[in-house]
Amino acid sequence: MADTGSRRILGFPNEFWIGFVILIGIFLKIVYNVDAGYAVSTHNLGEWKAIVDNIPNEGHLGVIQYYLTYHRLPTFDPALLSGYRTPPLFYIFSALILKIFYLSMGWELGTVLHCIQCLNAVFVMIGTFSGAMLLSKCGVRGRRMVWALMFLMFFSGFYNLGAAFDNTAMAYMFGMLSLNKMLRWYETRRRRDLITGAVMTALAMMTSLSMIVLAVPMGCLFVLAAVRGRYSEKKAGTPTGQAGHGRSLAREAGLYAAVALIPGLFYPIRNKVLFGTPLIGFDAEPEAWQNIGIYGPLQRLGLPDMASLRHLHLTAHSFYEYNIWGQTVKTAVADESALNLDMAFPRSLAVILVLAVFAFTVTALLLMIKTLADRETKPEHKLFMISGFLSILIGYVIICFLNPTISAMNFRKIALLPVFMLIGVGKGGDAAGDSLIAAGLSHLATGLILIISVLSAFLFGFYAV
Numbered sequence: 301m302a303d304t305g306s307r308r309i310l311g312f313p314n315e316f317w318i319g320f321v322i323l324i325g326i327f328l329k330i331v332y333n334v335d336a337g338y339a340v341s342t343h344n345l346g347e348w349k350a351i352v353d354n355i356p357n358e359g360h361l362g363v364i365q366y367y368l369t370y371h372r373l374p375t376f377d378p379a380l381l382s383g384y385r386t387p388p389l390f391y392i393f394s395a396l397i398l399k400i401f402y403l404s405m406g407w408e409l410g411t412v413l414h415c416i417q418c419l420n421a422v423f424v425m426i427g428t429f430s431g432a433m434l435l436s437k438c439g440v441r442g443r444r445m446v447w448a449l450m451f452l453m454f455f456s457g458f459y460n461l462g463a464a465f466d467n468t469a470m471a472y473m474f475g476m477l478s479l480n481k482m483l484r485w486y487e488t489r490r491r492r493d494l495i496t497g498a499v500m501t502a503l504a505m506m507t508s509l510s511m512i513v514l515a516v517p518m519g520c521l522f523v524l525a526a527v528r529g530r531y532s533e534k535k536a537g538t539p540t541g542q543a544g545h546g547r548s549l550a551r552e553a554g555l556y557a558a559v560a561l562i563p564g565l566f567y568p569i570r571n572k573v574l575f576g577t578p579l580i581g582f583d584a585e586p587e588a589w590q591n592i593g594i595y596g597p598l599q600r601l602g603l604p605d606m607a608s609l610r611h612l613h614l615t616a617h618s619f620y621e622y623n624i625w626g627q628t629v630k631t632a633v634a635d636e637s638a639l640n641l642d643m644a645f646p647r648s649l650a651v652i653l654v655l656a657v658f659a660f661t662v663t664a665l666l667l668m669i670k671t672l673a674d675r676e677t678k679p680e681h682k683l684f685m686i687s688g689f690l691s692i693l694i695g696y697v698i699i700c701f702l703n704p705t706i707s708a709m710n711f712r713k714i715a716l717l718p719v720f721m722l723i724g725v726g727k728g729g730d731a732a733g734d735s736l737i738a739a740g741l742s743h744l745a746t747g748l749i750l751i752i753s754v755l756s757a758f759l760f761g762f763y764a765v
Contacts, residue, residue, distance in 0.1 A: 317446045324757075325428075325453030329421045329462055332760050338410075338417040340765060341464040342636050343707065344383060348409065358382040360391070360466050361413075367395035368403075373567075377575035385581060387567045389506040390467035413465070420469035421462035427469075427476040428452045431719045434480045437487070438681050440726030447749045448722040454753035455718070456653065457632030457711045459760045464635070467507050468712040474504035475716050478514050479688065486521045486680050494552060498559035505564030510699065510713065515560065516691035520683050522553050528679075582703045593704040595622040600700070609654050612641055621706045624697065629657050632711035633756075639763050646763040653755045660748040661721070663741055668724025670738055677727065689720040725749075 339345060346359015356366040356374075363383045366374070378384035394416050401407045401415070428449075435448050452458065461469050481497030497518065504511035526549045571577035592600075604626030611620040612634045621627050633653050634641060641647045668689070672682050696714045725745045728738060 317443075318449060321446065321450050321453055325450075326425060328454070328757055328761060329425065329459060330418065332459055332764055333418045333421045333463055334414075336463050336764060338413045338465045340638065341460070341466070343464060343466060343710075345465060346383065348413075356381060356384075363388075363391045364394045364398065367391050368398050373570070377577055378571050379575075379577050379581055385568075385571075385577070386467060387506045387509055389503065390470045393470070417463065417465050420464065423469040423473040424458055424462040427473040427715075428458070430473075430476040430480045431722075434476070434483060434719060435722060435726055437480075437483050438685075438723045438727070439678075440723065444726040447746050448726050450753045451718065451722060451749045454756050455632070456634075456638075456752075456756040456760065457715065457718075459756065460632065460635040460638055461712050461715050463638070464712060466712075468715065471504055471508035471511055472712075472715045474500050474507060475511050475514060476719070478504055478511075479517070479716065479719070482514075482518050482521060483680070483684055486525065486684075491552075491555075494556060495559060498556045501556075501560035502562075502564045505560070506567065509564075509568060510695060512561075512564065513691040513695045517684050517688040518556060518560075519553075520687040521680065522549060522556075524680060524683050525549070580702070582708075590705040590707060592622040592706060595704075597701075600624050601697070609658075610651055612647065612650055612654070621709075624700050624709055625658075627706065627709035628711050628714065629654055629661070631709065632657060635710070635712075638765060639759055640765050641763075643763075646759060649755055649759055649763075653752065653759065656748055656751045656755065660745060660752060663745045663748060664721035664725050667728030667738070667741055667745060668721055670728040670741075671724045674727070681723070685720050685723055689717060692717055 344359050346357060346361040346363075348361045348365055349357060351357060351365070351369060356362055358381050360383055362381070363386070366384075367388065373388065374384050376384075397416055397419075398409075398412055402409055402412045431452055432445070432449050435445060440448055461472060478497055478500035481493055481500055485493040485497055501511070501514045501518070504514060568577070568579050572579055600622055601624060604623040608620045608623060608626050609630070612630060633639075634650050639646060639650060641650060668685065671677050672686060692714055699713070700708050725742070728742060
């Protein structure tokens with residue numbers, strides 16, 4: 301049987317370690333954000349400066365300034381200025397915070413912007429708690445939950461996610477809440493769970509349009525429910541015919557689409573109608589050093605070479621940064637300006653962390669495959685894992701090829717993926733009768749999580765910029 305929590309770690313029950321990991325994780329993230337400042341991540345940050353001739357400023361700060369100043373959606377083609385194609389929820393939220401504390405209460409601008417950045421760390425924490433609930437629904441228990449929660453709390457990618465002054469942390473939070481409610485709806489069939497999940501999906505898409513992929517696992521759960529005859533038009537437990545199942549399925553799917561997709565797609569459709577802005581597009585042409593269009597699919601999707609993994613300055617040379625997997629892992633460890641890598645010791649630790657993350661990724665994928673093949677894994681969990689994982693991953697790869705630039709490749713854009721891998725880690729290799737290989741992979745994953753967590757906490761605690 302899988303570990304249910306009866307064992308203890310160093311004499312303390314699993315519940316103690318779960319609480320300990322949560323408290324230390326929250327403390328370290330808040331301390332890092334408070335110490336780092338809102339400009340620690342320069343991803344299209346832009347600059348807060350006077351608006352000249354009613355021409356808005358670009359970047360995240362420029363978009364927030366626009367909403368704070370004009371109180372309306374763009375009255376120009378958003379494709380003309382960097383940052384304005386992004387759905388507006390995060391920027392409107394930030395503008396409201398500035399309206400209250402900067403304009404009305406007289407706080408310093410930098411202080412309010414720093415508070416908004418710290419709220420991003422809170423968003424990541426909320427997403428983490430939702431991820432833990434999702435893991436629990438999928439049967440991850442006991443010390444396996446301790447290790448999974450340790451990864452979600454201490455992995456360097458989530459430090460960077462919470463410190464970036466942009467929309468990704470908010471999108472991660474709503475995305476994780478949406479995934480959690482999707483699975484909850486399948487278990488309960490309550491309409492309020494369906495509506496809540498749809499609202500979370502809509503909010504995620506209103507923060508980042510890439511979150512439209514969340515509709516894929518939900519659609520798969522609809523199909524599975526229909527195939528298994530789980531719908532009913534009458535009271536629970538009352539059988540109905542196939543026609544009744546189909547009508548109920550159509551109503552539920554229509555309700556989800558209306559609540560999630562209509563508001564979620566409003567902004568890009570509005571821009572298409574008013575200005576002819578393409579539904580899928582990117583900001584202005586990148587600088588020459590960012591362009592990696594000369595590299596083919598095999599180079600970009602193959603295994604990265606060691607030279608590129610040792611090169612942790614992410615924005616210097618395109619010939620180090622063309623590989624999707626290499627760049628994604630490196631941005632999870634040492635995103636722009638996140639760590640002080642001038643000294644040999646932290647730079648060596650960061651390289652070790654990169655290699656450990658790669659090793660964990662491979663190990664987790666193998667355990668995920670093992671979990672998918674396990675007969676004890678529920679069909680809805682199998683379908684949820686594979687559809688969610690592949691839709692997010694494939695969507696990310698497509699974007700990386702449509703926008704062949706260094707900046708397109710970043711862990712922040714696939715921050716939801718680890719939760720699917722952790723289901724595999726939490727379920728695979730921990731049941732009676734599992735092969736020695738599966739058990740060995742499970743122990744290896746646990747050891748790598750410990751290494752990743754310790755190195756991440758140490759680097760971001762002592763060598764953060």
